[in-house]
Amino acid sequence: MVDARLDQFDRKILSLLQADGRLTNNDLSERVNLSPSQCSRRRQRLEDDGFIRGYRAVLDRDRLGFPLVNVISVTLATHNRDNAQRFADLLARLPEVQEAHALTGEMDYILKVVTPDLKSLADFVNGVLLPHEAVQHVKTAIVLQTLKETQALPL
């Protein structure tokens, strides 16, 4: 399940940090029964080895003006390599696109997009997505309620 190079202390540290990325080495030391210096060294190693990809502040979408979450299914016109690459380049440049995944099945994409309002959503779909040469078909669904939203792994 989990990498054999990690012992129970490492897993505990990762688990604590994905719940609170600002925990100090002193905080960690109290909860994993290790000295602060040891927590510091282990954390450093977990970062260097790439188990920890980074630290992020999670902001409040509603309070910052992006109350609308949208799930958009996109079908590409033809599935040649160039089209897919141009589409990927487009998505990378669009900050309102939080997630973009290529799916099995009908070989299309699913996007998670945040917008301030319906007009911005319409502008995005009609002004950015649909005009792109690679895009054939778009289906938009609006999120009524988000029950859960985390990136935490079930360690």
Place this chain on the structure above:
Amino acid sequence: MVDARLDQFDRKILSLLQADGRLTNNDLSERVNLSPSQCSRRRQRLEDDGFIRGYRAVLDRDRLGFPLVNVISVTLATHNRDNAQRFADLLARLPEVQEAHALTGEMDYILKVVTPDLKSLADFVNGVLLPHEAVQHVKTAIVLQTLKETQALPL
């Protein structure tokens, strides 16, 4: 677009922290042209006022044994309040469910689920989701490639 109570300094601080949640107030002070103490005060206020919901370490899914991402569409059997509540309670308890959104349209849910392998996915769908009384229909898609994955807001 963005809350009027926030000036350019606040927005810059939020923007920097959602890119790197471990930035010190000294780091911030260099990039926003404010003293460290002032950055500390503003950050404290942004946390207290709920603009910053928290800080998280982002872990590497692949290296930690969850290479499979799955997008699962769920239709509930009947749409009474009890069924929806029981389903929500179930999702809250399942750590492999990273996201759960109720959508417009056919009034169903979309889940983002991470698993170590296909067997775990099958166990989850057939052993947890389908047996639940509220669940009528499930459609599973596997993510072939993730082009983008962030929670950053386009401030």
Place this chain on the structure above:
DNA sequence: ACTGAAACTTCTGACGT
């Protein structure tokens, strides 16, 4: 591999502008 102490960095509250 771990602890503990020492040197260094960062944080934060008091004060003055």
Place this chain on the structure above:
DNA sequence: ACGTCAGAAGTTTCAGT
């Protein structure tokens, strides 16, 4: 509202076990 400064807190390196 902001900057400066100093005491407190946290981090990290290093010697010792």
